[in-house]
Structures are given as structure tokens and as C-alpha cells.
Amino acid sequence: MGSGRVDGRFPENDGGEQSPPLCYHEILERLCPDYMAMGMTWDEYWYGDPRMAIAYRKAYELKCKRQNHDAWLQGMYIYEALVDVAPILRAFSKETKPTPYSKQPYALTEDDAKKRKEKEEKERDQKNQATVKAWADRVNRLKSEKERVKPNGK
Amino acid sequence: MNKDKIKVIKLKTSDGKEYKLGYDRDSCARMSRKGFKIEDIKDAPIIAIPKLIYGAFLLYHSDLSQSQIDEIWTEVKGKEALMYKLVELYSEPINSLLEEPKDDAKNATWEVVE
Numbered sequence: 134m135g136s137g138r139v140d141g142r143f144p145e146n147d148g149g150e151q152s153p154p155l156c157y158h159e160i161l162e163r164l165c166p167d168y169m170a171m172g173m174t175w176d177e178y179w180y181g182d183p184r185m186a187i188a189y190r191k192a193y194e195l196k197c198k199r200q201n202h203d204a205w206l207q208g209m210y211i212y213e214a215l216v217d218v219a220p221i222l223r224a225f226s227k228e229t230k231p232t233p234y235s236k237q238p239y240a241l242t243e244d245d246a247k248k249r250k251e252k253e254e255k256e257r258d259q260k261n262q263a264t265v266k267a268w269a270d271r272v273n274r275l276k277s278e279k280e281r282v283k284p285n286g287k
Numbered sequence: 288m289n290k291d292k293i294k295v296i297k298l299k300t301s302d303g304k305e306y307k308l309g310y311d312r313d314s315c316a317r318m319s320r321k322g323f324k325i326e327d328i329k330d331a332p333i334i335a336i337p338k339l340i341y342g343a344f345l346l347y348h349s350d351l352s353q354s355q356i357d358e359i360w361t362e363v364k365g366k367e368a369l370m371y372k373l374v375e376l377y378s379e380p381i382n383s384l385l386e387e388p389k390d391d392a393k394n395a396t397w398e399v400v401e
Contacts, residue, residue, distance in 0.1 A: 158319035183380040
């Protein structure tokens with residue numbers, strides 16, 4: 134199944150004339166290795182619930198899609214790594230350090246993306262709060278120092 | 288192999304015995320190797336129908352003789368409807384391998400035009 138072309142399933146004789154149609158058992162025997170390649174066992178294929186084959190075929194399609202997606206994703210990471218390192222590879226470049234590679238993998242689901250965004254916002258807020266707090270501490274310290282100096286100045 | 292989930296027809300005879308009729312790929316292939324063709328039901332029913340019936344007993348009652356099966360069959364009411372059901376069950380092992388996609392929005396459509 135899968136990559137097999139339809140004409141591969143209906144072989145023709147050398148002269149180009151069509152072979153007689155396959156018998157039921159010949160079709161079953163011919164398709165058995167295809168389904169075994171999809172992960173079905175011999176017993177499941179021959180003695181199991183016939184509808185199992187539908188689930189195996191759909192699962193195989195999903196697996197192929199996922200593999201394709203994984204390959205694409207890996208390509209993306211390689212591409213990004215190349216882009217990050219590219220500045221130092223350029224001849225006569227003054228850059229001495231590559232752009233740091235992404236600290237975390239891409240968010241694959243919307244939920245992941247949302248959580249990551251929330252986390253980033255939280256970190257940014259904490260950083261801002263720390264900056265404001267540091268500034269307020271500095272102001273308070275200066276103020277108290279000033280007040281301490283005043284009585285002596287009198 | 289667990290055969291519990293294979294679609295079967297339950298047949299109860301007058302003496303209270305219960306028989307399960309059905310096909311898996313193995314029994315279908317065995318029938319086909321012995322020359323059974325589903326098209327023959329229409330073209331040569333006298334030969335094909337008994338073969339379809341004997342084949343239906345292969346899965347769970349392979350120890351039954353042809354005469355015993357014949358005896359059971361004579362008791363059956365609604366033979367024609369049961370025959371249709373057996374044809375449907377016989378086709379399932381292969382239909383499940385060649386089934387067309389159902390829920391794909393890109394399915395091609397067809398119609399008969401006069």
C-alpha cells in the first residue's frame with residue numbers, strides 16, 4: 134500500500150495484455166506483506182478481526198505524516214543553526230561569536246505556545262519588578278542618607 | 288488469536304445448539320483456493336451457495352461434516368436474507384483492505400448520467 138502505484142497491483146503480461154483478475158486468496162496473499170510492514174502480525178492479518186486492517190492502515194498513515202513532520206522539523210532546526218552560526222563563517226567578518234542557538238525547542242501546540250508566552254511575560258514582569266524595586270531601594274537609601282546627613286549639617 | 292471480535296451470525300437450531308457463522312481472511316483464502324468465487328453466487332448458484340455456507344462454518348466449526356451442515360441448513364428460516372448476510376461477511380475481510388476513505392473532504396464524487 135502507501136507508495137505502491139495502482140498499476141503495480143495489476144500486473145500486465147510482457148505483450149501488454151492484461152492478466153486475468155486475481156483471485157480472492159491471491160489478493161489477500163499479495164497484500165499480507167504490506168500490512169505486515171504496517172505492523173500487523175501474521176495472526177492478526179489471517180485470523181483476526183478483518184476491521185483491524187482499517188485501523189492499522191490509518192495508524193500507518195498517521196505514522197507517515199508524523200515522520201514527515203519530524204523530518205521537516207529537523208530541517209528547520211538545522212536551518213536555524215546554520216543561520217545562527219553564519220555570521221562567523223563569513224569571510225572578513227568581524228563577528229567572533231555566533232548567535233546563540235535557541236534555548237528551547239519550538240512550541241508544537243497552541244497550548245505550548247500559550248504557556249511559553251505566559252512564562253515569558255511572567256519572567257519579564259519579574260525582571261521589571263526587580264528593576265523598579267532596585268531603583269526604589271536606591272532612592273530610599275539616598276533619601277535616608279540625606280536625612281542622616283542633615284542633622285549633622287546643622 | 289482472539290476471534291471474539293470477528294463479526295458473526297449466531298444460528299440456533301431446534302435442538303438448542305448454537306453455531307457461529309463467519310469468515311476471517313484465512314477461511315476466505317482457503318475457500319478461494321478451493322475454487323470458490325463470490326461472482327459464482329450469481330452465475331452458478333447451485334455450486335457456489337453450498338460452498339459459501341460450508342465456508343461459513345470453517346472458522347468456528349471446522350469439525351462438522353458436510354451432511355451435518357446440510358442438516359442445519361435445512362432448518363434455517365429466511366435462507367435468502369441469511370445468504371445476503373453471509374455474502375456481506377465474506378466480503379468484509381477484503382473490503383477492509385481496500386476500503387475507500389470516508390471522512391476526507393477531498394473525496395471524488397460520481398453520478399450516473401442518463
